Amino acid sequence: MGIFDAMFKTVGEARVAMNVVEAFTAICLVAIASDGYLSDAENEAMVLRLSRMQLFKDVTEGGFSRIRSYLLECLDKHGPMILIQSAKAALPPQLAPAAFTFAVDLAFADGTISKEEQAFIDDLRRILAIPDELALKIVEVMTIKNQA
Numbered sequence: 001m002g003i004f005d006a007m008f009k010t011v012g013e014a015r016v017a018m019n020v021v022e023a024f025t026a027i028c029l030v031a032i033a034s035d036g037y038l039s040d041a042e043n044e045a046m047v048l049r050l051s052r053m054q055l056f057k058d059v060t061e062g063g064f065s066r067i068r069s070y071l072l073e074c075l076d077k078h079g080p081m082i083l084i085q086s087a088k089a090a091l092p093p094q095l096a097p098a099a100f101t102f103a104v105d106l107a108f109a110d111g112t113i114s115k116e117e118q119a120f121i122d123d124l125r126r127i128l129a130i131p132d133e134l135a136l137k138i139v140e141v142m143t144i145k146n147q148a
Contacts, residue, residue: 016074016086021059023090024099025050026071027124030080031103034120043068045109049102055095080120088127096128101138108146 018026028050032042047064050056059067075083091099103124107117125135 014078014082015089016078016083018071018086018090020090020092020095021055022067022071023087024053024055024095024102025064025067026074026083026087027091027099027128028102028106029068029071030075030083031106031117031120031124032109033075034080034107034117035114036116038072042106042109046106049105053098081123084124084127091128093129097130097134097138100124100128100130100135101142104138104142105145108142111146 016026025046028046029038032038032046047061051059051064071083074086078086087099088096104121107113107121113121121139124130125132130138
């Protein structure tokens with residue numbers, strides 16, 4: 001390893017420190033930002049959905065705000081792929097399907113799904129190692145859910 005390798009890590013080695021709550025939130029946050037725009041309404045929808053989960057039972061409104069600020073700073077500094085890779089590393093494997101489902105639901109929340117959101121969902125499925133058959137079922141159900 002060269003002297004600069006330790007200082008300038010490659011994309012594959014860079015990681016953002018996060019706990020499981022932050023990891024789950026990071027996946028959802030990148031999903032709603034994957035179309036290039038992060039609205040207050042999308043953020044509110046994300047917080048509302050997440051606050052209903054047992055995993056988030058102890059997270060206050062202020063806690064969500066701090067998590068969002070931290071993750072947005074990391075997103076700006078490192079980009080979406082580092083954030084997602086870091087989230088995967090911090091997320092227990094049994095929560096990967098739930099995180100994928102939430103991400104798909106949030107991507108569909110505005111009633112349409114852009115090419116950027118489609119690409120993100122495909123990448124997320126691969127990164128989280130969601131089996132193709134399960135991913136297809138999730139996308140189908142979220143499509144039906146969000147048509148109404």
